[in-house]
Every structure is written in structure tokens, then in C-alpha cells.
Amino acid sequence: MMLHVTRSPASVMPCIGPASLAFVFLLGLATSGVLNGAQQPAAASLQLGTAVADITPPVGYRMSGYFYERLSTGVLNPLRAKALVLSQGKEKFAWVFCDLVGVPKELTDQIRDEAAGATAIPREQIFIAATHTHTGPLYFGPLRDYFHEAATQRAGADPQEKSDYAASLRQKLVQAIQQASSSATPVEIHAGTAQQEGLSFNRRYVMRDGSVRTNPGKLNPDIARPAGPIDPQVGLLQFRRGGKPSAGVAVFGLHCDTTGGTEFAADYPFFLHRELQKQFSDDYLSAFGAGTCGDVNHLDLSTNRPQKSFQESERIGTTLAATVVKALSELPPIEQPSLAAVSKTVATPLQHYSEQEIHAARGKLPKVGTRELPVLEQVAAVKIVGIGDYGTETRAMDVQAFRLSGTVALVALPGELFAELGLAIKQKSPFAMTLVVELANDYPGYIPTRRAFAEGGYEPTNSKVAPGGGELLVDAAIELLHSLKKK
Ligand SMILES: [Zn+2]
Numbered sequence: 348m349m350l351h352v353t354r355s356p357a358s359v360m361p362c363i364g365p366a367s368l369a370f371v372f373l374l375g376l377a378t379s380g381v382l383n384g385a386q387q388p389a390a391a392s393l394q395l396g397t398a399v400a401d402i403t404p405p406v407g408y409r410m411s412g413y414f415y416e417r418l419s420t421g422v423l424n425p426l427r428a429k430a431l432v433l434s435q436g437k438e439k440f441a442w443v444f445c446d447l448v449g450v451p452k453e454l455t456d457q458i459r460d461e462a463a464g465a466t467a468i469p470r471e472q473i474f475i476a477a478t479h480t481h482t483g484p485l486y487f488g489p490l491r492d493y494f495h496e497a498a499t500q501r502a503g504a505d506p507q508e509k510s511d512y513a514a515s516l517r518q519k520l521v522q523a524i525q526q527a528s529s530s531a532t533p534v535e536i537h538a539g540t541a542q543q544e545g546l547s548f549n550r551r552y553v554m555r556d557g558s559v560r561t562n563p564g565k566l567n568p569d570i571a572r573p574a575g576p577i578d579p580q581v582g583l584l585q586f587r588r589g590g591k592p593s594a595g596v597a598v599f600g601l602h603c604d605t606t607g608g609t610e611f612a613a614d615y616p617f618f619l620h621r622e623l624q625k626q627f628s629d630d631y632l633s634a635f636g637a638g639t640c641g642d643v644n645h646l647d648l649s650t651n652r653p654q655k656s657f658q659e660s661e662r663i664g665t666t667l668a669a670t671v672v673k674a675l676s677e678l679p680p681i682e683q684p685s686l687a688a689v690s691k692t693v694a695t696p697l698q699h700y701s702e703q704e705i706h707a708a709r710g711k712l713p714k715v716g717t718r719e720l721p722v723l724e725q726v727a728a729v730k731i732v733g734i735g736d737y738g739t740e741t742r743a744m745d746v747q748a749f750r751l752s753g754t755v756a757l758v759a760l761p762g763e764l765f766a767e768l769g770l771a772i773k774q775k776s777p778f779a780m781t782l783v784v785e786l787a788n789d790y791p792g793y794i795p796t797r798r799a800f801a802e803g804g805y806e807p808t809n810s811k812v813a814p815g816g817g818e819l820l821v822d823a824a825i826e827l828l829h830s831l832k833k834k
Pocket of ligand 1: 479602641763
């Protein structure tokens with residue numbers, strides 16, 4: 348979720364290039380490597396089944412992503428859920444990638460339980476992840492509940508919710524997992540990484556006065572430097588049948604908030620999918636996993652390029668696609684896949700607010716989206732109500748680690764993690780290549796670093812977790828990866 352605030356451009360170009368390039372260079376050194384895994388003797392063959400569901404809501408449904416009531420007026424491109432079921436012998440995983448801003452635990456728990464019952468895939472080996480598109484439906488959370496209840500009180504029924512979107516999503520995702528599970532056929536798998544420069548920018552900046560601000564405005568002369576890194580690595584998996592590419596997963600850390608407006612859209616991953624279909628075939632399935640990008644977006648503050656539009660989204664998606672297509676042509680095969688998975692539920696501490704504070708925050712919801720309350724107070728009010736709705740001191744967050752081979756693994760975890768946290772997992776992972784997918788199974792909001800909590804600003808204000816929660820998730824992921832390596 349991101350603030351939607353218009354700012355006037357300042358006049359002098361800030362010097363932010365060199366620092367970003369330094370991060371890119373360091374990351375480049377850390378992420379090269381040969382990925383042909385060889386840990387176990389020849390085992391059962393690898394199989395993949397896939398399914399795609401259209402999850403576009405009816406036009407008129409509220410949209411997510413910003414702090415005001417936004418009603419959809421059309422569909423730019425469809426929202427989809429893409430299910431991949433991978434199996435080898437008795438090991439079976441289900442990964443589902445949805446064109447949504449997030450997926451709440453209350454819903455994914457049900458989907459994972461039902462899908463596990465229907466397919467015999469262990470629920471711990473199923474994840475439902477969101478791409479974080481900001482042009483999808485607002486179907487859960489304090490703002491949705493407030494708008495929905497206010498509309499129901501006004502009109503006796505909510506005209507924006509003529510159908511139960513969450514219920515239909517649940518049904519479609521369970522069906523997609525079942526369908527993917529029952530359609531598995533042998534595949535070869537290829538894995539590797541690409542470097543994507545120039546599209547992603549850490550959106551928190553240290554200003555000349557020492558404060559830290561999120562997106563302080565294009566060409567702002569008071570910017571000193573970015574406050575954190577980006578991760579330019581694109582993690583890639585591709586599945587081929589008899590040498591012919593049939594499906595792939597790309598993981599990249601860049602907020603899916605490049606389109607804006609009031610029409611449903613899957614944001615830049617739509618164009619990645621389109622370009623890969625042009626390259627391979629019309630039924631090629633391109634799944635997109637959000638890398639850790641809580642503090643990373645596409646706004647290059649050193650230019651005056653328009654901020655959000657269909658064209659900007661298409662430019663980003665096709666640029667990323669060109670990088671991906673080139674890397675896929677050279678992607679090495681995993682010679683000996685050895686699937687395994689482990690997971691852990693981390694009782695992640697939440698920030699504490701008293702009953703009175705939660706009550707007061709609830710009272711501010713009618714002012715959200717108006718000019719009657721400073722923006723950060725609006726953000727804090729929604730966050731505090733969200734913590735009140737959880738009704739617990741900690742949030743049970745599932746961290747999952749999947750092994751594909753002796754050198755390739757994938758981690759899935761909830762929330763919008765800062766880039767630095769994902770980088771820490773990759774750097775400390777015992778696997779040569781580790782994909783890190785965020786926004787899996789729950790949407791507890793931003794998960795900043797301890798340092799960012801101390802610096803303050805938009806994302807920490809909009810975070811429900813207590814400082815240190817992100818580092819706990821990172822530690823759990825690293826522990827899981829080490830246990831997978833030994834398995
Ligand atoms: Zn976000």
C-alpha cells in the first residue's frame with residue numbers, strides 16, 4: 348500500500364545514482380554462480396501441473412492500494428491466479444501467485460486447509476502469494492470493513508459489493524490447486540538469475556537535514572542519498588517439456604504500483620506475461636513472485652518521467668521481459684532435482700496499543716481520504732484499527748522454505764519486507780541461489796528493518812509489527828534453509 352500524495356517537483360536534480368550503482372555492483376558479485384544441482388543420486392522424475400483462474404472482480408468493486416475510497420470503472424487487463432504444483436515422488440508443493448495487493452491469513456488458512464484436504468498436498472507446502480498490484484480489489488482489512496459498513500448503513504446493502512469476492516476467490520484458488528495437482532506431467536527445470544538495472548529505486552531517502560522521507564518528490568534538491576538498498580536480482584525458474592518452455596516463475600523486488608487509475612490491472616507483471624507468451628507460446632504460463640520490496644518502487648526521482656500510467660507499466664514490464672528472455676535463453680538446467688520443504692510458524696510480536704487508542708483510531712476512520720486529518724495520522728489510524736482487529740499480541744506468520752536441488756531454494760513469507768531483509772536471507776542462505784517471495788499467506792503490512800523503525804517515516808508508521816519482527820522472520824528463514832540443506 349502506498350500514500351497517494353501529489354507533490355510539486357523541485358528544481359535541482361539530486362545525486363542518487365552512484366549509491367544505487369554501488370549496491371547493484373555488490374549484489375552482482377554476491378549473486379553469480381553455477382546452479383546445476385547435484386546432491387542426490389537419480390530420483391523420481393519431476394512433474395509439474397498448472398492452472399490459471401480469472402480473479403478479476405466485477406466492475407464497480409472498490410480498489411485497494413491507497414488511502415481513500417476508489418471505485419473501479421473498468422478492466423485494463425485481467426487479474427489472474429496462477430497455480431503451480433510441483434512434485435517428485437512423494438514430495439509435492441503448491442505455489443499460487445495472485446494479482447492482488449495482498450491475501451489475509453484468515454482466508455489463506457481456509458484455502459490451504461481445503462486444498463490440502465482435496466489434494467493430499469500438506470498445507471505447510473502450499474502458499475498463496477500476492478503480486479501486490481495496487482489496481483486490484485479492496486476485499487479485506489479495516490478500510491474495506493469501514494467503507495462496506497458505512498455503505499450498508501446508508502443504503503441497506505453495499506452497492507459496491509454485489510457478490511462475496513473473498514468467497515469466490517477461495518473457491519477459485521482451491522479449484523486451481525486441485526486442477527494443477529491432477530494435471531501433472533514430467534518436466535525439466537532450469538534455474539538462474541538475471542540482473543535488472545534501472546527499474547527499481549529505494550523510495551526512502553536520507554535528506555540533507557538527516558531526516559528520512561519516503562518519495563520526497565521528483566528532483567528534490569534536499570535529498571542526500573537513498574536510505575537503503577534495492578535488490579536488482581531477478582530469480583528465474585523455467586519448466587520445459589521435451590525442451591519446450593511451458594511455464595516459469597520470475598521473482599523481482601519492485602512495488603506493483605506503476606499503473607494507478609481506476610481500472611483493474613495486474614500492473615507490470617501483465618506485460619512480462621504478454622512478452623513471454625509472444626516469445627514461447629500462447630499458453631505459456633508466467634508466474635510473478637514479489638521479491639522483498641517494502642521500500643522499493645519505480646519512481647526515479649532524478650527524472651521528471653510521469654509517475655504512474657498504463658504506458659509506464661508497459662515500459663517497465665517489457666524492459667523486465669527483455670532481461671528475462673535473454674537470461675532464459677542461457678538458463679542452466681537443474682540436473683538432479685531433489686524436492687523437499689520445511690516451514691515454521693513465527694509468533695511475530697505486534698506493536699501494542701491500548702483499548703482507548705484503538706477506539707480513538709476507529710473514530711478517525713471517517714476522516715481517511717479527506718483533508719481533515721494529516722496523512723500520516725490517517726495511515727496510523729488504519730494500522731492501529733488493524734492491530735485491534737487482529738486482537739492478539741503476536742501474529743502467527745508462516746515462513747516456508749522449498750528445496751529444488753542442492754543449490755536452488757525458494758523462501759516464502761508474509762508481509763511487505765524491506766529489501767535489506769530479503770538480501771540478508773539470500774546472503775546467509777547455504778544455497779547458491781535462493782528466491783525470496785514476500786506477501787505469501789498473509790498481509791500484515793510493512794515489515795521494516797530495526798534501523799528503519801528508528802528512522803521513522805511512512806512505512807514504519809504503516810507497520811503493525813514491533814521493531815525486530817522482520818529480523819525474526821529472516822532468522823527463521825535462514826534456519827529453515829540450513830535444515831533443508833542437511834535433509
Ligand atoms: Zn506496498
